[in-house]
Amino acid sequence: PMSVTVSGGAGGRNGGPKRTNSDDAINKAVDCANVVRNKFTEGLDFSTITDWTTELRPSMRKLRQAMDGLLKTARLTHSVFRVQEDRRTAQKACNVRYRRHVCFSQALTALVTALMAKLWCQKPDPVFLLVLTTVGPLVSFEGLLSYYGDEVDMWGDMVVAVEDLQTVGFTMARCPPNTRQEQAV
Structure with missing residues (x-):
């Protein structure tokens, strides 16, 4: 059984309730569960990294160049597909234009x-x-x-x-x- 005693002032850890020795195993398990783990930063020595922006700047530059290239390719592809017309549609537009010119010249x-x-x-x-x-x-x-x-x-x-x-x-x-x-x- 867990026994918790509440005392005023500077009681237990973090000013919270004071815990007894009988439940240290439970306390350690709870403390381990409260620790947030980040698999990307695990094992990194943050004291050696002085400025994270200088570390990321070359990668960001490469990413931006790649995205610019992808955007240009997408725009070019879109414009090519827009220019391509169906043969029947292009022929119909040409016929309408021709009829309009003929009728205008007659008028x-x-x-x-x-x-x-x-x-x-x-x-x-x-x-x-x-x-x-x-x-x-x-x-x-x-x-x-x-x-x-x-x-x-x-x-x-x-x-x-x-x-x-x-x-x-x-x-x-x-x-x-x-x-x-x-x-x-």
Whole structure:
């Protein structure tokens, strides 16, 4: 049986309860259980190690260099995989771009042809010329398409081509009247 006597003041070890000799074996077992063991520092002489940062600095430098290399490799690999496209996806994007260019060129040709026909084939209207030189050509397009079958795609092509015409700028230059008559013949 364990007998513990509590006394005031400086009693037992660490100011705690005073233990008797009958349970020294139990006390040693408890003290051994309270000791925290670290298998990494076990056997090291801490008096010889003056500064742990100087000991670890070369290893940390190597680790940082290795991590930088790994990061560069990961970024390069990621960018290569991002650049690689599926063949069908790349072909589809190329076809859409080609259709857009074709539709834009047709819309631009229609606009320039109508504008030139208005300027060359009719008597000059001062209000039209004023609007043309200040605002630019005001154009409206009419499409006789429906939303049935393949015409839906044509409708979309026309809408995109007309929207792309917003990027076109015209420069009007005045020409003498006699030049116009000579070129018309």
